Amino acid sequence: MGGNLFKLGRLPRADYKVIETELIQYLDQKLGEYYRIPRYYDDKPDFGDLDIVVSSAVLTGNWEQLRNEIINDLGLTQYKSAGAVFSTVYRNFQVDYFVRNHQYFESTYNFLCFNDIGNLIGKIFKRFNLKYGEQGLQYVFRRADNHYHKDLAVSLDIDKIFGFLQLDIAKWRQGFANKTEMFDWVVACPYFSVAPYEKLSKKME
Template sequence: MGGSAFSLLLSSSSFPRLPSAVYEALKARLTPVIQSLYLHVAIPAEAPGKMDHGDLDFIVCSPRESSAYTLAPHSVNAPHDRVKAALGASHCVLADGNRTSNFAILGRTRCVECCKLQGENDIYYQVDIHVTENKDEWDRVVYFHSFGDLGMIQGLVARNVGLVLGVNGLKYQNPPHPTLTLSTDYDRISKFFGWSNERRHAGFNTRKEIFDWVAESRFFDPKYFKSSGAGIKKVKPERTMYREFVLFANEQAARPGVTTMDMEEVLRRREDVRNEALVEFGWRDEVDGHVRLYEARKRLKCVFNGTTVKDWTGLGNNWRGVKIVMDVVRKKHEDEEGILQVLMSEGEVGVKQCVMNAFEVCLQDPAFPPKYGGNKDI
């Protein structure tokens, strides 16, 4: 049901679902209107077999400048009042930037296709305009939202091999290290997964065709497949196409001769695919560098602390003196990051030498070591 954006203004019954004929007529009428406002305009391809629609979604970017108005500097939006007027919208919920604005357009009360839903009351069509920041984002959003739940289904296949595929591309998560975006090129991503770009671009006539296309992925293997549990988000019940795919996958897994794998094998296969993805998209060195740095930081905490400095310098429990030495080391090497580089290049021996050099400098001060100190480690 459309109209959820206007629940505080209008009842849900004011937004009947649109039969395909009404939807197509609305799309044909409004597409030129939106194209007069934005350079790039698309309506994501619908899922095959969809009989009615809750609303009409436009994905747009690059507002056109008109002689009637001047765009604000760096704006990604056509003026909202111009959009509302061009659509003939009665109500709107507006959002600036690369977000979605909602428009309620008064329907034709004598429309034959909807007459059984309308009665004598006014009905509205909800039109959503999702503004993207640039052409690259526009391409990604159009791709991921085409063919109904297909993007979510592709994301589920990716999750099964330890990767994240969404509207912002293919990502590699490896906590506590930073999440990496491996690629935002969906043609390249599809090739990696083993999905035919040519077949997808040609379109699909049935949901079964879509499911068969997804199953062509070299990473879709029924004996490894799971649709719930850790790492997989719960999907809303209205995602019927997604649910149908899960049933399709479960049927594949239930075929004679297909045996499920134990968790150890599942995890081993997942790590193999993740490593392959790093190599394929050129991120292997980057990830290895993050891991080395993370391990070095953990090691630095064990090497450069009050206890080790106390032992190396022989300062005993004179913690104020220990702190002074450590502060001299930090200043000399521009804080912990500089000491970390010493550890990574010269090891613990190098860090100890830095400490002893700082200790020698401190000994030149007649007031060192101070007489009083706390009783807490540094």
């Protein structure tokens, strides 16, 4: 996410698709069903990196062992590991691998799909004292004195999560043709408010 660690710049869509296709062929053999590449809107013109979500269920040894196998298999010479994030350079393009507990594998993938959609939905849920992120939907419990708080699991089911906000899950599954269509989908939520963005705009003035 971000794609600026190695200062490589962005790739046009056609060049990105070549790299994505090559890695899909490799990962299908290497990881099988235990990886996901977050989706993006259809006419996205360029890309800063390629994100790959990896399930912990595929680890027969440990995360370090899998990283070393990827390095050797792909002949990588530039890479950096920080906890559960493994950033690499493949064909002069940044590729980031994120290993996640299998319990949150699909929910992480769902959250990362379609650029900033997940963050926008998270802002809507915040109005209800709920938190939406890689671990699905959670309730933020706070004690009256505000000295203790805990995130309590509500749901990992994307249909139920989007259904709560009356968002069109069928459209999300179908995908979006462009950025405008993607944002229109979010704005159609009856609970959407411009207030958080107006406050942000004022802070930046």
